[in-house]
Amino acid sequence: MEKKNIKKIWKNEFIKMISENSWLNKKDINLFFEIFLTTLVELLIDWYEIKISDLWKFYLKLRKERNWIDPKSKKKIKLPEILELKFSQSKTIKQFLNENNRFKKIKNKLF
Numbered sequence: 001m002e003k004k005n006i007k008k009i010w011k012n013e014f015i016k017m018i019s020e021n022s023w024l025n026k027k028d029i030n031l032f033f034e035i036f037l038t039t040l041v042e043l044l045i046d047w048y049e050i051k052i053s054d055l056w057k058f059y060l061k062l063r064k065e066r067n068w069i070d071p072k073s074k075k076k077i078k079l080p081e082i083l084e085l086k087f088s089q090s091k092t093i094k095q096f097l098n099e100n101n102r103f104k105k106i107k108n109k110l111f
Contacts (some may be wrong), residue, residue, distance in 0.1 A: 044085065054092040061086050 009017075011033065019026045043050055049059040065081045094095065 054090050056089050058089060058092065059086050060084065 009022045015026050015033065018024065018029050020028075040050060044058065044060050047060065049057060051057040061084050063082050063084050068077045068079050069075070070077055089090050
C-alpha cells in the first residue's frame with residue numbers, strides 16, 4: 001500500500017483552529033504554547049519524564065556511541081552519543097485511534 005500525501009499544519013494554522021473552536025483568542029493560545037514548550041524543554045533538560053495523562057509522554061534517552069557505514073562511500077563512521085527526544089502515546093489515545101470505524105476512516109485517508 002502506498003501512503004497518500006499526509007497533510008501538514010503549521011503552528012499558526014493550528015492556533016487559528018483552536019481559536020475558532022473555543023472562546024480563547026489567538027494571542028492567548030500562542031502565549032500558552034510558548035509557555036508550554038519552554039517549560040517542557042526545561043523539564044526535559046533536567047531529565048524529567050513528562051506524562052500528560054490520557055495523551056502522551058515525553059522523555060530524553062541517551063543513545064550510545066555507535067559505528068555506522070556510509071552507504072555512498074562505504075566508509076566506517078563513528079557516531080557520537082547523543083540525546084534523543086522520545087515520545088509515546090497513551091493507551092487511551094491508542095485505543096481511540098484504533099477503534100474499528102475510526103481506524104478504517106483514517107486508514108482510507110492515508111492509503
